[in-house]
Amino acid sequence: MRRNLVEKIRREGRIQDERILDAMMRIPRHAFLDSSFEEYAYQDRPFPIGKEQTISQPTTVAIQTQLLEIKKNDRVLEIGTGSGYQAAVLAELGARVYTVERFKSLKETAEKKLRSLGYKGINLFYGDGFAGLPAYAPFHKILITAAAPEIPEVFFEQLRDGGIIVIPYGKGAVQQMKRFIKSGGDIAEEHHGSFSFVPMQRNKAD
Ligand code: SAH
Numbered sequence: 641m642r643r644n645l646v647e648k649i650r651r652e653g654r655i656q657d658e659r660i661l662d663a664m665m666r667i668p669r670h671a672f673l674d675s676s677f678e679e680y681a682y683q684d685r686p687f688p689i690g691k692e693q694t695i696s697q698p699t700t701v702a703i704q705t706q707l708l709e710i711k712k713n714d715r716v717l718e719i720g721t722g723s724g725y726q727a728a729v730l731a732e733l734g735a736r737v738y739t740v741e742r743f744k745s746l747k748e749t750a751e752k753k754l755r756s757l758g759y760k761g762i763n764l765f766y767g768d769g770f771a772g773l774p775a776y777a778p779f780h781k782i783l784i785t786a787a788a789p790e791i792p793e794v795f796f797e798q799l800r801d802g803g804i805i806v807i808p809y810g811k812g813a814v815q816q817m818k819r820f821i822k823s824g825g826d827i828a829e830e831h832h833g834s835f836s837f838v839p840m841q842r843n844k845a846d
Pocket residue numbers: 693694695696719720721722723724725726727740741742743746767768769770785786838839840841842843
């Protein structure tokens with residue numbers, strides 16, 4: 641089933657970076673879902689993970705990951721740990737991952753999953769991602785996996801020169817995938833299509 645999912649994503653032709661497809665081939669997505677949804681784990685769909693949140697659609701995970709152009713040992717900040725699946729994809733590509741989740745229970749569940757699967761190099765934090773993660777900045781890459789109603793200035797401050805931010809931006813049901821590349825004093829902005837994420841919300845929650 642996992643091979644069929646990865647083949648579907650390959651056939652659709654939006655992912656050229658084979659390392660991402662290889663990583664998704666290695667990761668048991670079913671382990672990141674509640675056991676009552678396990679049979680759906682290899683469909684190309686988002687799924688509920690509790691607290692009205694979702695594990696992102698596999699195609700979306702692949703597209704966001706590709707836009708980040710991950711290199712081994714990149715320090716990557718992820719806002720919105722959710723299930724932990726996206727963090728696992730980044731870790732499989734050799735990134736050192738710092739991931740922030742505003743729901744304590746989701747952070748704890750993801751941490752247990754990632755530990756039991758043997759992932760090292762993923763650091764999980766319970767907090768409000770609107771602040772970024774100043775104590776661990778600067779990052780080579782910053783990924784937002786919830787719909788951002790605005791683009792906090794702190795993300796640019798916590799990004800290294802040459803770094804990349806990938807963020808679904810918009811207040812409504814549909815957001816635009818934006819990519820920002822920092823070089824010198826300049827920020828280049830690109831658009832990469834429409835997506836639909838759960839909203840980024842302020843403050844920590846249980
Ligand atoms: N990357 C996740 C997708 C999670 S959905 C995965 O692979 O499963 C988005 C997540 O962002 C939700 O878990 C939500 O609780 C979290 N989130 C929303 N606003 C946030 C904020 N301000 N700070 C941290 N996490 C946030």
